Amino acid sequence: MTIIGVGLIGGSLGLxxxxxxAVGSVVGYGRRRxxxxxxxxxxxxxxxxxxxxxxxECADLVVLATPVGTYEKFLSMITxxxxxxxxxxxxxxxxxxxxxxxxxxxxxxxxxxxxxxxAGREKSGVLAATGTLFRGCSTIVTPTEQTDPNALxxxxxxxxxxxxxxxxxxxxxxxxILAAVSHLPHLLAYALMxxxxxxxxxxxxxxxxxxxxxxxxxxxxxxxxxMWRDIFLQNKDALIETIDAYQESVEAIKKKIMSEDGxxxxxxxxxxxxxxxxxxxx
Amino acid sequence: MTIIGVGLIGGSLGLxxxxxxAVGSVVGYGRRRxxxxxxxxxxxxxxxxxxxxxxxECADLVVLATPVGTYEKFLSMITxxxxxxxxxxxxxxxxxxxxxxxxxxxxxxxxxxxxxxxAGREKSGVLAATGTLFRGCSTIVTPTEQTDPNALxxxxxxxxxxxxxxxxxxxxxxxxILAAVSHLPHLLAYALMxxxxxxxxxxxxxxxxxxxxxxxxxxxxxxxxxMWRDIFLQNKDALIETIDAYQESVEAIKKKIMSEDGxxxxxxxxxxxxxxxxxxxx
Numbered sequence: 103m104t105i106i107g108v109g110l111i112g113g114s115l116g117l118x119x120x121x122x123x124a125v126g127s128v129v130g131y132g133r134r135r136x137x138x139x140x141x142x143x144x145x146x147x148x149x150x151x152x153x154x155x156x157x158x159e160c161a162d163l164v165v166l167a168t169p170v171g172t173y174e175k176f177l178s179m180i181t182x183x184x185x186x187x188x189x190x191x192x193x194x195x196x197x198x199x200x201x202x203x204x205x206x207x208x209x210x211x212x213x214x215x216x217x218x219x220x221a222g223r224e225k226s227g228v229l230a231a232t233g234t235l236f237r238g239c240s241t242i243v244t245p246t247e248q249t250d251p252n253a254l255x256x257x258x259x260x261x262x263x264x265x266x267x268x269x270x271x272x273x274x275x276x277x278x279i280l281a282a283v284s285h286l287p288h289l290l291a292y293a294l295m296x297x298x299x300x301x302x303x304x305x306x307x308x309x310x311x312x313x314x315x316x317x318x319x320x321x322x323x324x325x326x327x328x329m330w331r332d333i334f335l336q337n338k339d340a341l342i343e344t345i346d347a348y349q350e351s352v353e354a355i356k357k358k359i360m361s362e363d364g365x366x367x368x369x370x371x372x373x374x375x376x377x378x379x380x381x382x383x384x
Numbered sequence: 385m386t387i388i389g390v391g392l393i394g395g396s397l398g399l400x401x402x403x404x405x406a407v408g409s410v411v412g413y414g415r416r417r418x419x420x421x422x423x424x425x426x427x428x429x430x431x432x433x434x435x436x437x438x439x440x441e442c443a444d445l446v447v448l449a450t451p452v453g454t455y456e457k458f459l460s461m462i463t464x465x466x467x468x469x470x471x472x473x474x475x476x477x478x479x480x481x482x483x484x485x486x487x488x489x490x491x492x493x494x495x496x497x498x499x500x501x502x503a504g505r506e507k508s509g510v511l512a513a514t515g516t517l518f519r520g521c522s523t524i525v526t527p528t529e530q531t532d533p534n535a536l537x538x539x540x541x542x543x544x545x546x547x548x549x550x551x552x553x554x555x556x557x558x559x560x561i562l563a564a565v566s567h568l569p570h571l572l573a574y575a576l577m578x579x580x581x582x583x584x585x586x587x588x589x590x591x592x593x594x595x596x597x598x599x600x601x602x603x604x605x606x607x608x609x610x611m612w613r614d615i616f617l618q619n620k621d622a623l624i625e626t627i628d629a630y631q632e633s634v635e636a637i638k639k640k641i642m643s644e645d646g647x648x649x650x651x652x653x654x655x656x657x658x659x660x661x662x663x664x665x666x
Contacts, residue, residue, distance in 0.1 A: 171646075220593060240593060242593070269593075275588065278585075278588055278590075279588050279590045279593050280593070282579065282580060282585050282588065282590040283580075283590045283591065283593055283594050283597065283598045284597045284598065285597075286576065286579065287576060287597035287598050287600070287601055288597050289634075289637060290572050290576060290601075290634070291597075291656070292637060292652055292653060292656050293630060293633040293634045293637055294568065294569060294572060294630065294633075295652075295655060295656035295659040295660070296633040296636065296637065296652055296655060296656065297564065297568065297626070297629050297630045297632075297633045298564060298565075298659050299655055299659070300629040300632070300633065302625070302629055303560075303564050303626065303629055306557065306560055306561050306564065308560075308561040308564040308565045309565065309659060309662045309663055309666060310662075310666050311502060311522060311524070311551075311561050311562070311565055311666075312565045312663045312666050315565065315566045315567075315569035315570050315573075315604065316565045316566065316569050316663060317663060318569070318600050318601070318603060318604065319569055319572075319600070320656075320659060320660040320663045320664070321600060321660075322597065322600065323653070323656035323657055323659065323660040324657070324660060327649075327650050327653035327654060327657075328650070330649070330653060331646045331649045331650055331653070334641050334649060335641065335644055335646060335649075338641055338642070338644070341641060342638065342641065342642060343584070344579070344585065345634065345638050347579050347582040347584055347585055348575060348576065348579045348634075349631065349634065350579075350582070351575040351576075351578035351579045351582065352571070352572070352575045352627065352630075352631065352634075354578065355571060355574060355575055355578065356624065356627050359616050359617065359620055359623060359624065360620070360624060362617055362620070364453075364613045364614075364617060367609075367612070367613045367616060367617075368609050368610070368613055370574055370577075370578055371574060371605070371609035371612060371613070372609060373577060373578060373581055374573070374574050374577035374578070374602075374605035375605055375606070375609075377577040377580050377581070377591060377602060377605065378577070378602040378603075378605040378606060380591045380592075381591055381594045381598060381599060381602045382602070384591060384592050384593075384594050
């Protein structure tokens with residue numbers, strides 16, 4: 103297996119796959135020698151390769167684990183070197199049109215399978231990688247009508263061996279769901295931080311009085327900026343639709359406050375408790 | 385000391401004050417005998433009293449620790465029974481006009497001092513109370529020109545003994561700051577949960593794919609609904625102003641996504657990191 107991009111997710115994939123003996127040797131490709139060297143010493147990869155062609159030419163399975171905005175570029179670069187029957191997969195938080203694009207880019211002698219392990223930490227980089235990151239998490243695979251069933255089976259089996267619960271979704275449905283449960287929450291947290299810079303708020307220097315409420319939100323702000331830029335841009339359509347629904351919810355709550363509708367607020371809070379219960383059970 | 389309302393905050397205040405030997409005996413008032421009985425067995429109060437007059441008639445210090453929407457009612461009910469020189473304080477998350485109202489309601493032979501320990505947990509009720517809840521947290525006192533300096537000193541000294549860092553703010557400035565760092569974050573979390581009930585989102589059943597992003601937010605939904613209803617309604621003006629600033633921030637991010645302004649997004653994410661750093665240092 104070759105991992106393109108040995109950061110938090112790529113590094114954790116290597117660590118977990120090696121621990122589970124789920125693959126043969128693990129090769130890492132990246133741009134920074136220091137980080138790759140670190141990945142070897144952490145046992146996340148067996149060896150690294152700073153030449154893309156050499157990194158992929160012997161691989162049965164190549165996993166794209168760079169920010170999603172770079173997948174197209176990397177796949178274009180590696181196609182000439184993919185061996186017969188090679189499988190290309192990914193770990194991206196966006197699927198939809200991207201899966202279509204990557205499937206089309208994959209040469210006829212290879213197979214593309216979209217996958218997304220729903221796992222992450224507030225830290226990024228290979229130093230934050232752990233071999234248990236995917237244990238108990240959901241990994242969504244997003245086959246299309248063109249997806250090779252054997253390749254799909256191979257990718258699913260790998261994630262299952264790493265302890266993930268593998269589930270199948272249509273690529274576009276995946277994006278709408280992730281917009282709601284992951285991309286929107288991140289966007290809200292960023293918007294909250296941005297509000298604290300607002301000219302009407304910042305002069306109060308509120309941050310020095312930060313309470314638990316704010317602390318929970320700032321955790322998200324520790325994530326990789328490049329990764330989230332790519333996710334927001336790649337999942338533009340589903341995310342905008344979700345933001346609009348969210349803005350309606352904020353306006354609805356605002357109206358209840360303005361009209362002092364206490365019972366209406368309680369109703370919303372009880373609805374939130376129901377969601378919490380479902381999340382804790384999921 | 386008499387505590388009106390022995391829930392998470394009232395119970396923790398009793399526990400901490402008794403552990404620090406900061407006050408004489410601690411009397412608890414409440415409506416539910418079972419909870420009061422529990423509070424005694426947890427050592428949060430020395431004894432309970434279900435008659436308001438009897439609960440306060442011997443107290444040097446009476447602390448209101450019910451939802452903020454009930455302070456006015458409770459203070460009106462206890463004024464005839466307050467002894468000469470008694471201090472009335474509170475633990476409410478809203479100050480502003482409420483401090484004015486409560487100060488005016490306090491009879492001339494007693495003193496009102498507004499206080500707000502910025503502490504909380506995702507659980508409510510006396511079973512969640514701990515004697516260390518206020519250690520290292522900020523407690524804001526909100527004196528006005530009419531506040532008796534000795535009473536202010538007494539209340540400040542109590543919170544310091546419990547390990548809190550006591551800080552002074554104008555009651556209205558307090559409300560604007562708390563709207564930004566606490567009330568708005570809670571509102572956003574509730575709005576997010578409400579979005580998951582949105583007719584365009586709910587059919588996807590997204591919650592079963594919940595990621596870390598969503599989990600962080602649902603913690604907030606475990607808080608007391610009555611408490612948050614009262615906070616939102618009592619801090620209406622500052623909160624609406626803050627919601628408007630926030631909606632502008634969401635719109636700004638939305639625009640950057642729509643115009644595919646990746647650098648603009650990165651700028652926002654970096655700003656968020658700066659806030660995170662400040663929060664972690666505060």
